[in-house]
Amino acid sequence: MKKEYICIACPVGCHLVLEEKSKDDIKVTGNRCSRGESYAREEYSEPKRTVTATCSADNGRIPVKTNRPILKEHIDSLLKEIYSINIDTLVERGDVIIKNYADTGVDVVATGSSAGKIKS
Amino acid sequence: MKEYFFDCAVIGGGAAGMAAALEVEKSGFRAVIVERENTLGGILLQCIHNGFGLHEFKEELSGPEYAGNFSEMIYASGVKVFLESTVMEIGEAQGKIHELYCYSAVYGVFTVKAKSVILAMGCRERNRGNIGIPGTRPAGIMTAGLAQRLVNIDGYIPGKEIVIVGSGDIGLIMARRMTWSGCKVHAVIEIQPYPSGITRNIVQCLEDFSIPLYLSHIVSSINGKDRIESVDVTPLRDGIADEEKTFRIGCDTLLLSVGLVPENELSRKAGIRLNPQGSGPFVDSYLMTSRDGIFACGNVLHVHDLVDFVTKESRTAGANAVKYLKSALSARQYKVVSGSNVRYVVPQKFNFEDVSQFYLRSMIVKNDAQIEVKINNHLIKSVKQNHVQPSEMISVSLKKEELAKVTSVNDPELEISII
Ligand SMILES: Cc1cc2nc3c(=O)[nH]c(=O)nc-3n(C[C@H](O)[C@H](O)[C@H](O)COP(=O)(O)OP(=O)(O)OC[C@H]3O[C@@H](n4cnc5c(N)ncnc54)[C@H](O)[C@@H]3O)c2cc1C
Ligand code: SF4
Numbered sequence: 001m002k003k004e005y006i007c008i009a010c011p012v013g014c015h016l017v018l019e020e021k022s023k024d025d026i027k028v029t030g031n032r033c034s035r036g037e038s039y040a041r042e043e044y045s046e047p048k049r050t051v052t053a054t055c056s057a058d059n060g061r062i063p064v065k066t067n068r069p070i071l072k073e074h075i076d077s078l079l080k081e082i083y084s085i086n087i088d089t090l091v092e093r094g095d096v097i098i099k100n101y102a103d104t105g106v107d108v109v110a111t112g113s114s115a116g117k118i119k120s
Numbered sequence: 121m122k123e124y125f126f127d128c129a130v131i132g133g134g135a136a137g138m139a140a141a142l143e144v145e146k147s148g149f150r151a152v153i154v155e156r157e158n159t160l161g162g163i164l165l166q167c168i169h170n171g172f173g174l175h176e177f178k179e180e181l182s183g184p185e186y187a188g189n190f191s192e193m194i195y196a197s198g199v200k201v202f203l204e205s206t207v208m209e210i211g212e213a214q215g216k217i218h219e220l221y222c223y224s225a226v227y228g229v230f231t232v233k234a235k236s237v238i239l240a241m242g243c244r245e246r247n248r249g250n251i252g253i254p255g256t257r258p259a260g261i262m263t264a265g266l267a268q269r270l271v272n273i274d275g276y277i278p279g280k281e282i283v284i285v286g287s288g289d290i291g292l293i294m295a296r297r298m299t300w301s302g303c304k305v306h307a308v309i310e311i312q313p314y315p316s317g318i319t320r321n322i323v324q325c326l327e328d329f330s331i332p333l334y335l336s337h338i339v340s341s342i343n344g345k346d347r348i349e350s351v352d353v354t355p356l357r358d359g360i361a362d363e364e365k366t367f368r369i370g371c372d373t374l375l376l377s378v379g380l381v382p383e384n385e386l387s388r389k390a391g392i393r394l395n396p397q398g399s400g401p402f403v404d405s406y407l408m409t410s411r412d413g414i415f416a417c418g419n420v421l422h423v424h425d426l427v428d429f430v431t432k433e434s435r436t437a438g439a440n441a442v443k444y445l446k447s448a449l450s451a452r453q454y455k456v457v458s459g460s461n462v463r464y465v466v467p468q469k470f471n472f473e474d475v476s477q478f479y480l481r482s483m484i485v486k487n488d489a490q491i492e493v494k495i496n497n498h499l500i501k502s503v504k505q506n507h508v509q510p511s512e513m514i515s516v517s518l519k520k521e522e523l524a525k526v527t528s529v530n531d532p533e534l535e536i537s538i539i
Pocket of ligand 1: 131132133134135136137154155156157161162163164167170171172173205206207208240241242243265268289290383386417418419420423424425426427428430
């Protein structure tokens, strides 16, 4: 099993090749430093992303994000859930909108406050 | 007409304006921000994706969070804020006092008088007119930034079948946003042989969704009567369109991500000298423009890719405005020029008395590059850079001691090159 990645841990963007001969024999080549190796291993075994989106709210939209990266396989269903919510109370930046999504330990939190405004 | 008097007036309440105003206020001078929109934050408010603030807050924030942190500081400070107010014109200075003519749906017409002014109006996107794509003029064509605003702030999806022109970061970010919003992004078309956005965005916004990126390709025609129906895409070979290989991609929406230019309108009308290299105003080592007491920072000065640099630069502009108010800007100014492979350097002057911070952009893509700073051909600093590319701004700072190596030359001229 061979997979190719571009390392994003720094701007050099090394082209990495990950080769799995067996479960305990995984080799990464093409990396100029050790960060590239761990990047490729993580992308191979459990790729994660931070998801950002907006929820509908009574007045305008509220931007939200996952409080940490979530496994890629959950992203589509998570987005569906986020889009199905309508927030009808006032929220503040940092409020939890979805707690422990699908038992992943990941929360969805508001990144802006209601009506997107902090008025003086 | 109402008049307000301040020590420093900041035009624009984005990342740049907020950082500059806080810096002025901190030193005990009275600052005001005049902002056109109904919220502080500027472009950050529509950038709901992650990736802001690693330097400034040591964590990755979304745009609204970065903006929120600063606007809370503003409202906790004594900075006066006029929202929904546009500066229409910077009048001629009356003695040492600048006059800003403002219009607001809330406050009516008013004048802000100030001893110093900081320009922080941000930038605008290039549009179809700037790049000249031939074809019909149907609906469904807009800049990527406008689409970003429609989707992220207004909750309105402009189309379902998307093609993106230009691989700048905003276009890439929008490729992911449109996909996550249930649209199909068919392609990103880039005229250059390399992508103009950062690698992280190529990987996480295109490759994650198997969106094809056509490098060295152009959109050669836009087709459709009322609404765009398709685009013709032509590969370039040695820079020349290989017309026989043209292919067609169906779409109902075309997003343009073909670059940003500083918002120069107000500055131009105010008689402020602009940098001929196509960025914003010409500034000296204090970030002061050709008009005495008027400073510039953030995207109105030159287009930044990291908001953290905007914040840093704007604090410097604020601190310099304070020195100006205290009549403490006295250092002699000397010329800065762009050397080989450098598109521009900001600021365009330096002095021997302060730490000098320069921002520059490369014209080339290269690994293991060297940034060289010379004064009249004496090498005073050389920094290794793992990787340079036009889309990543480079920052170089010089200490007083480094500059002191050559104080004795006549007519010093500082040159920064990439080799
Ligand atoms: C789409 C996009 C994506 C980005 N993504 C990232 C990223 O992932 N990570 C990162 O670190 N950086 C990113 N950046 C860069 C960074 O966010 C910006 O460079 C920075 O926020 C710009 O701040 P600014 O204050 O200079 O400009 P702006 O935020 O544009 O603020 C200018 C303000 O001035 C106001 N204004 C203009 N003219 C007038 C007038 N005449 N009167 C009154 N008000 C006026 C405008 O309304 C606006 O609020 C991105 C930039 C863009 C455009
Ligand atoms: S492997 Fe190291 S040098 Fe190469 S891109 Fe990743 S972090 Fe940068």
